[in-house]
Amino acid sequence: MNQALALNGLSVAFGGFKAIKNVSLSVASGELRVLLGANGAGKTTLMDLISGKIRSTDGSVRVFGHDITNWPEHRIARAGIGRKFQIPSVFRDLTVEQNIQVACCNKHPSVFANLRFGVSAEQRRRIAEILDLTGLVAVARKTAAFLSHGQTQWLELGMLMAQDPKVILLDEPTAGMTHAETSKTADIINRLKGRHTLLVVEHDMGFVREIAQHITVLHLGEVLAEGSVAEIETDARVRAAYLGSKGIS
């Protein structure tokens, strides 16, 4: 198996409190892995450890075999880990297409220099492909400030893809979305499978059923179970762990 992301015995403690305990998991190249867990299970903390926002106290993180454990955040980003947060950071005064162009072709230090110097034929092809993948072709010339919540999230996903990360981390990509937007997000994410390696934190089981191949369940900072959607939904330990929270539904 070609391992894109490998965590081995990863742990972190805040003071005396162990938020992540000896977590090992391996995501294959082109795989989409869903990270599931009740509130406080440690999902965000695990993403923070992978992206370098916080430092681990034990264990390792590897990307395509390269040890990136406890590297500074910017070096981890350069090593190919791209993370999308819930709060989008698009350039509101630029069009959708310009936003993707800036993300894709950031050779120059200033945003406006990147726009002025134009793009190569290959970059233009890539921008068109991203607009298509994210379902934003019809709004390519629209100013980002006027996009809906869903469109803004898809644009940010497109900007992340434009940087061509080896592994994409998504934190609750459907938070705040309508049912229709959630369903479209599932379509987009399904189209990314095989092209990109993704680790997705998500609560919405309806959405998880639509996108997941393989699920890892975290509970109290530990890996509780791993398997297909059907295996996870029928796992007695998982059902028990969700009792007392909002339940698995």
Ligand SMILES: Nc1ncnc2c1ncn2[C@@H]1O[C@H](COP(=O)(O)OP(=O)(O)OP(=O)(O)O)[C@@H](O)[C@H]1O
């Ligand atoms: N900086 C910190 N200092 C102390 N405790 C922390 C810190 N960050 C997280 N924790 C604790 O670690 C545990 C895991 O938190 P985390 O936010 O990773 O959970 P989560 O699975 O993402 O939950 P949610 O679904 O609510 O976002 C929680 O008990 C939380 O209170």
